[in-house]
Amino acid sequence: MHHDDPVVPTYYQLIWPTLQAVISLGGSAHKDEIDAAVIESQEFTESQQQVLKGDGPQTLLLDRMSWARSYLKGMGLLGNPRRSIWAVTEIGQAAEERDIKPLHDEYQANARAGSRQRRVWADDGKSPSPPMVAPATEPSDEKGGLQGDTELGTEGWRDLLLDRLLRVHPYAFEHLAQRILREAGFSQVTVTSRSSDGGIDGMGVYQLSLLSFPVYFQCKRYQGSVGSSAIRDFRGAMAGRGDKGLLISTGTFTSDARKEARREGAQPIDLIDGDALCGLLKDLQLGVSTVERVVEDVTVEPEFFDALDDRHGSK
Numbered sequence: 001m002h003h004d005d006p007v008v009p010t011y012y013q014l015i016w017p018t019l020q021a022v023i024s025l026g027g028s029a030h031k032d033e034i035d036a037a038v039i040e041s042q043e044f045t046e047s048q049q050q051v052l053k054g055d056g057p058q059t060l061l062l063d064r065m066s067w068a069r070s071y072l073k074g075m076g077l078l079g080n081p082r083r084s085i086w087a088v089t090e091i092g093q094a095a096e097e098r099d100i101k102p103l104h105d106e107y108q109a110n111a112r113a114g115s116r117q118r119r120v121w122a123d124d125g126k127s128p129s130p131p132m133v134a135p136a137t138e139p140s141d142e143k144g145g146l147q148g149d150t151e152l153g154t155e156g157w158r159d160l161l162l163d164r165l166l167r168v169h170p171y172a173f174e175h176l177a178q179r180i181l182r183e184a185g186f187s188q189v190t191v192t193s194r195s196s197d198g199g200i201d202g203m204g205v206y207q208l209s210l211l212s213f214p215v216y217f218q219c220k221r222y223q224g225s226v227g228s229s230a231i232r233d234f235r236g237a238m239a240g241r242g243d244k245g246l247l248i249s250t251g252t253f254t255s256d257a258r259k260e261a262r263r264e265g266a267q268p269i270d271l272i273d274g275d276a277l278c279g280l281l282k283d284l285q286l287g288v289s290t291v292e293r294v295v296e297d298v299t300v301e302p303e304f305f306d307a308l309d310d311r312h313g314s315k
Contacts, residue, residue, distance in 0.1 A: 006047040008060045011067035012104065016097050017042055018068040019077055019088070028087035035065050039255045049225050049254045056223035057162045057274060059252055074111070075103040158278045161288065165250050165277070166221055174201045176286070177219050177248050183284045186215065199237030206244075215244040222251030228260040235267050245269040248277060 021037035022029055029037070039049065044061065053060040069086055072078040077092030095103075165173065174191045181189045186204035203216045218234050220226055226249050238245050245267060252273050253261070261269040272280070282288045 006045070006051050008048055008051050008064065009042075011064040011071065014038065014065055014068040015071055015104065016100055018065060019072055019092055019095065022078060022086055022088050023093065027093070028085065031066075031069065031084045031086060034069070034086060035062060036255055036258065038065060044255070046225070046227055046254045046256055049252075050227070052224050057166060057250055058159070059225055062252060071104065071107065074107045075100075077103070157288070158275065161278050161281065162250050162274050164287075165274075166223060168221070170219075170221060173221055174219050177217055178202055178204075179286060180248075180280055180284065181215075181217065181246075183286065184280070199233055200241070203242070213244055214242045215246055216242050217246040217248060220247065220249040220251070222249050225252045225254045226257055227254050228256040231257050231260040231269055235269060238267060243267055246272065248272045250274045250277060 017038050018034060021034050021041060024041075025033055025037060038044075039061075049059060049061055051060045052058070053063045069078060069080075072092070073080050073086075077089060077095055079087045079089055081087060165176075168176065171191075178189045178191050181202075181204045186206050189202065189204035191202040192200055199218060200216050201219045203214050205212050206215050216238050218237075220230065226247070231247065234245055234247055247261070247269055249272065252275075253271050258271065260266075261271050278288075280286075282290065
């Protein structure tokens, strides 16, 4: 289907296209590959891809595609073996489009029932026995979409980090990129002067075995999506300077931008979006600290107390 206006489909409308995208990618794929496949198959415009969820920084389309994957998991049609990797199940492989509504309705009913039961336990001061885990509930917005992210738990730290990055001074953000490249193994990393960068914010040298080559980088503190024109402008600024470019953004890149970055015959531009940037900062422990916690799963075993009553209750 082709869309000419920035109306973003609901998560429910994205469920079937998402399942088909995973199947078309060989049955398993990274979330970025799935997003790209859905965008291409549904022919979403750049304007649709740039609509923000609330005040940003995440786009509404990416948020709803994330919820579509989460619902597919709850419906038993997709599995999530590790972070960002999704795989179709046997049920998902055999599912038809007409199966989506009853499976979706059943999942929502189970979620609501589980939520009600947890409230009863909380009011009574009791814990469930045996333990029960209810599916995720559906906090809907006015457009039929969802707020939040259920992919392998809460990822709220990324939103907090991106929000803070958006408030960093542009020149400070360029120096953060310099630090990231140094930590990642680049040498001779420099930031250009504020007035004469010509669209290039800095450069570094990357050593690969016996070879080394300069990489020019540009930083964009975007709340929404970076379009293909930004890729072309950056490539134009690189003309005559080098063959490798790196564009770092707090936002996302539209499908057209990603295609332009790897267009055949043109200088390749590598892209680091907001999600990847957060991952880099976490891995490099730059402004992000991680504390590992041990979580106990506690289960009350009524049969133990039943046996105790049987042995001693009649005495």
